[in-house]
Amino acid sequence: MSINIKRIEAETRENRLGSITGYTGTIKDLVRQTSCGCLKNKERCFSQASNCSSGCAQGYLSGIIDAAIVNHGAIGCSADVIGENTTLKWGQNIRNLEHSNVKIINTNMTENTTVFGGIDKLKEGIWEAYKRFNPKAIFITTSCASAIIGDDVKSIADEIEKEIKIPVVPVFCEGFRSKIWASGFDSAFHAVLTRIIKPPKQKRSNIVNMINFNGSARDYIIEILSNIGLVPQFGLRYSTIDEISRMSESAATISICGTLGSYLGNGLEQKFGVPYVKSIQPHGIAGMDSWLRALAKITNKEKEVEDYIKNEKLRIAPELEEIRNKLKGKKAVIGMGPSFAHNYIRVLKELGVEVIWGISWHFDQHYDHGNIPESTVALSTIEEETPISVCDQQNFEILNLLNKLKPDLYVARHPGTTVWPTKMGIPSIMLADEYSAFGYRGIIDFGYRLIDTLANNSLAQNLSSRIKLPYSKWWFEQDAFKFLENEVG
Ligand code: SF4
Incomplete structure (x- = not known):
């Protein structure tokens, strides 16, 4: 465990999790280098704005x-x-x-x-x-x-x-x-874990802490968990201090995002013995399978979960097939935080879309429970290889890459990198809602969103014919990773 609750501040991700912001290669190579302990960060000798x-x-x-x-x-x-x-x-x-x-x-x-x-x-x-x-x-x-x-x-x-x-x-x-803005989540969780969450007065064996951002899928999650006799306690946003103070009483903690959940989930396990569900994210089919099975193992609900999974998969199978046929042959590039990026590459593959490049804003070599991120490992076991890079939202690098790859679609989770591909004429999707593509129902909705976006690209085309990009012809002729220096550290 890398969390030290005796400190007054959380250690940064660079120090705790060996996180990096510069890499280019493939998903299998990333996992291979991480596994053998030889992955080093690559610095950029030029960078634009980033985050805090x-x-x-x-x-x-x-x-x-x-x-x-x-x-x-x-x-x-x-x-x-x-x-x-x-x-x-x-x-x-x-x-x-x-x-x-x-x-x-x-x-x-x-x-x-x-x-x-x-x-x-x-x-x-x-x-x-x-x-x-x-x-x-x-x-x-x-x-x-x-x-x-x-x-x-x-x-x-x-x-x-x-x-x-x-x-x-x-x-x-x-x-x-x-340099990794997700360290800010850990700072917030450290404050909550050390000063707000109290020791349990009584254990609540049917309550599951659900760590998320805005929780748009609350009703769906309540329904899923009610099928297996559990009740979610959403947090931390839209919760009260009193509700948060009782998170130590729950049966388990589960998160919508590995990057977000690592500190609080593992901290609750370490400090109060509340087990943290270590699975891939619940996006798409394999994600939801993994998430529910890991939760079932902790809460002894295996039989109920297997029945639920079987029924849901049967229910969506015909529609999923139809969507896959419509998306067949389409090529996409992804740009997101690490856990979302490596999950959505898999989700797009589940929908029949070829991911020709995946960009993550950083990469944690391990989570606070010591594992290489589960989503990254799962992606590396898929036979087909995926080229990837790690880049802290440097738009000059992303646009250069997109200009060369010319994908049918760009999918991102941050507006600052979505507007520019749109101005280049590439249909782009900004996934503000962390529950896009959530589970068996979500993947169907997400599939239709992709189809709709590809069906009408007039906004991006109109913009690209009228807008002059801030980068010169010279830059677009250069290698996208020209400013990524040799490994350091
Ligand atoms: S705390 Fe963040 S926003 Fe404020 S000066 Fe530092 S980097 Fe800038």
Whole structure:
């Protein structure tokens, strides 16, 4: 186990999981090199904009219903609050909840603050969050500026916590600590695991912690689990601090995403003995088979799960065949976080689409339970080889590659890389919902979405005929990996 709950902060993914952001090769080679311990990161000698772990930590925690966040940083560090607010309202909408804004305060660190210290501003921010939002817990997300000047965030949090008598918890997620923004999820989960989740008062043998983002498929999951006598406890977004504090009482923890779930799932197992389901993600058919069987093993529901799987597969078989025939011969490129990327390559293959390249934004050499990511291993056992790269959303590299490969379709999970292929004339799909292609029903819906996207490409064609891309002819003639240097580390 690589999680150290005695520390006040989570270790970065680079240090904990040997995560990398630069690689090009094939899925089988990636697994071979990882297995023998010889996989090294490749640095880029040129890079464009990337992402920040503070956004992941803050974005994720901002969905907790009765918590507030104080972002101790320059005002620009809170720029993504706009997106976080939009996402929160989308989730409130699908739950028929009254719309409210995220409860975030930024301490507006300025040049003066970095010279004279930000402690007073931080205190003011915490008190303001307490008065304005009346929260059950306050999380303080750190920034590059607060970390560089060494503001003692923990002491201030402890001091005010004694007065207001709710948890005031630092979340150490400053962007410069890690090149892998998913480290921000771990920072958030570390704070929750060490300060919010309490030891169990009673065990609840029918409850399963379900770690996800926005949970659009709640009804479907409730239905699936009810078939096997289980009840999901969704989290952490759209949950209360009280509900989260009782996650230690559940029978098991399961996650929609290996990248997201590794820290909290394994942390709950390590600290409270709640087993974490280690399977491939529940997208597509093999994913759902693996997810349900692994859950059944832990909860002794094997017979019920096998019956369910058999019936569902029989039910979708004719429609799936029809979809496969329509998608036969189509070629796609994928760009997503690592767990989603390696799962969706498999899902597209299940739908009969040829994946001619898969890009993941980073790669964890192992999860916190010590295994090479299950989805990556599963993909490497498929006979057909898949060319892949690891690239932290560097659009110059992605567009160069797409220009050479000319796929029928680009499928991504982040809008920042989806708009550019569309402007190149390539039909593109942005999978904002983590439950796209979820299970047996989801793969059918996803198949129709692919068919619809391929059927009408006039938007991408119109855009490409009117838009000048920011990259020169020279760059498109270069090797896409020209700036990927030799292995380091
Ligand atoms: S924490 Fe650092 S990297 Fe992140 S937004 Fe603020 S300044 Fe930028």
